[in-house]
Structure formats: C-alpha cells, structure tokens
Amino acid sequence: xxxxxxxxxxWTGIYKKRVYLGFLYAVLDALCGAMPIMVAARALNxxxxxxxxxxxxxxxxxxxxxxxxxxxxxxxxxxxxxxSTTQDSVVYEVTEEERLRIGDHLKRLPLxxxxxxxxxxxATTITTELSFFxxxxxxxxxxxxxxxxxxxxxxxxxxxxxxxxxLICLGGVGISGIGLNLIQRLSRRNxxxxxxxxxxxxxxx
Numbered sequence: 607x608x609x610x611x612x613x614x615x616x617w618t619g620i621y622k623k624r625v626y627l628g629f630l631y632a633v634l635d636a637l638c639g640a641m642p643i644m645v646a647a648r649a650l651n652x653x654x655x656x657x658x659x660x661x662x663x664x665x666x667x668x669x670x671x672x673x674x675x676x677x678x679x680x681x682x683x684x685x686x687x688x689x690s691t692t693q694d695s696v697v698y699e700v701t702e703e704e705r706l707r708i709g710d711h712l713k714r715l716p717l718x719x720x721x722x723x724x725x726x727x728x729a730t731t732i733t734t735e736l737s738f739f740x741x742x743x744x745x746x747x748x749x750x751x752x753x754x755x756x757x758x759x760x761x762x763x764x765x766x767x768x769x770x771x772x773l774i775c776l777g778g779v780g781i782s783g784i785g786l787n788l789i790q791r792l793s794r795r796n797x798x799x800x801x802x803x804x805x806x807x808x809x810x811x
Contacts, residue, residue: 611747614739621696625747628693629755631685636756638682640763645674697744701736750786754779 618625649671656663757779764771 611751614744614747617739618696618700621700624692624696628689628696629751631689631692632751632755633759635682635685635689636759638678638685639756640760642675642678643760644763645671645678694744694748697740701740704736 615622615625652661652663652667655661757775761772761775764775
C-alpha cells in the first residue's frame with residue numbers, strides 16, 4: 607500500500623508540492639476535528655465540578671467554550687475545503703497532461719506499430735486506466751494517508767486526557783494494517799485478471 611502511494615505521489619510530478627500541502631491541510635483539519643472532543647470533555651468536567659460545588663460556572667466560560675467550538679468547526683470546514691481544492695484537483699491535471707502526451711506520441715509512431723500492439727491494451731491505457739487513476743488515485747491517498755494523519759492527531763490528543771483510549775486506538779491501527787495488507791495481496795493477485803478482461807473486451811468491440 608505504501609509503495610503504491612509513493613508511486614502515485616511520484617507520478618504527480620511538478621504538482622507534488624500541492625499534494626504535500628494537502629497533507630498539511632489534512633493535519634490542520636484533523637486538529638480542528640479532534641479538539642472539539644477535548645473542549646467538550648473539559649466543559650463536561652467543569653459542569654460536574656460546578657455541580658459538586660468545587661468551581662463556579664460563569665457566563666464568560668460558557669461563551670468562551672461555545673466560541674471555541676464554533677471556531678474549530680469553521681476551521682475544520684476551511685481546511686477540509688483547502689485540502690480538497692489543493693490536493694484532489696491534482697490528479698485531473700496530471701491525467702489531462704498524460705493523455706495529451708500519449709496522443710502526441712502516438713501521432714509520431716509508424717503505422718506498423720499499431721499492427722504489432724494489441725488495440726485493446728492501447729485503448730484501455732488511454733481511457734480506462736487513466737480514468738481509473740482519476741477516480742481512485744487521489745482518493746486512495748485521501749483515505750489512507752489523510753485518514754491515518756487524522757487518527758494520529760486524535761491519538762496524540764487522547765494521550766493527554768486518557769492514555770487507555772490511545773492504546774485502544776493503537777490496537778485498531780494494528781488490525782487495520784493487517785486488513786490492508788491482506789487486501790493488497792488479493793489486489794495484486796486479481797489485477798492481472800482484471801486487466802486481461804478489460805483488454806479482451808476492448809479488443810472485441
């Protein structure tokens with residue numbers, strides 16, 4: 607899985623910086639997503655302490671808590687939007703340039719080349735395969751990398767409040783890692799069959 611992500615990032619070429627900038631926005635998005643839980647937990651502790659007569663629950667504290675939650679919600683929306691516009695659009699620009707590059711290269715090839723190569727393979731390379739990258743390439747990075755970034759930020763936040771929750775999260779990460787490894791093995795086994803089927807259908811049409 608990691609090797610596939612590295613290949614996708616390398617494939618983005620000159621747009622690689624935007625992908626990394628998207629990772630930064632993802633971390634800030636994760637912070638804004640995790641902090642409301644912490645703010646709400648502190649507020650709940652303050653309410654319980656006030657009920658026991660330990661501390662006073664002032665109007666200023668309530669307003670500050672509500673303002674913090676509102677700012678964090680706005681921050682999460684903003685950074686999520688910035689990540690999406692910065693990172694997700696990269697794959698469409700890269701595939702556009704790739705199609706133009708392939709088309710320009712094919713115009714320079716002799717006609718004998720098209721008799722030697724499978725038309726199905728050529729057609730799927732230009733259409734199906736690049737469309738697959740458009741649909742799933744950056745989405746894969748978003749799901750795997752950005753999700754683990756979000757999880758890492760949440761675990762660091764939980765570590766300061768309840769270490770036991772962090773240990774539970776680590777166990778979940780280990781289980782998900784095993785599952786991803788199994789999925790990757792199955793994908794490698796089935797990918798050649800999928801590609802052969804697509805080429806066969808394209809050649810027959």
